[in-house]
Amino acid sequence: MHALKKNRPLRRVTLAAAGTVTGVVLLLSLKPHTPPAVAQASAASGQSQSQSSGSSSGSSGSSSGGTKSTGTKTVTGDTVQTRWGPVQVRVTVRNGEITEVTAVAYPQGNPKDQEINSYAIPQLRREALAAQSAQIDSVSGATYTSDGYKRSLQSALDSAGG
Secondary structure, rough: OHHOOOHHHHHHHHHHHHHHHHHHHHHHOOOOOOHHHHHHHHHHHHHHHHHOOOOOOOOOOOOOOOOOOOEEEEEEOEEEEOEEEEEEEEEEEOOOOOEEEEEEEOOOOOHHHHHHHHHHHHHHHHHHHHHOOOOOOOOOHHHHHHHHHHHHHHHHHHHHOO
């Protein structure tokens, strides 16, 4: 028998074992998604500053029928549990118009969450202020956060009576 045509079962066993060990190491090196408990605490402490900065919108007010409530209300919506963590929105309604929308809690547990929400949360805020309702488009790549944001915003608007 020629030397190149020999059966090499030990080589196959060694390669199979090395492949298995490599697969297990790669599997164990994956980090599970951690709950954003720290993100909620930091978001809640940052909200006390932004809540007190109520700026007056300089619209030359034309009275429009009076069916909506008057005055200023700031209401925090329900906390919505999403796949990646809780989302909660605070809304300020002045004379029936949404003047401010702030995300109180949103997923920030890992760098990917932070990256996604750094563009999604401001976009959702702009959409809500422009639409003056919770009927806004979802942000591509942030579907779970968008859905939680819309549901929390709707609950806040329901509580505010707007």
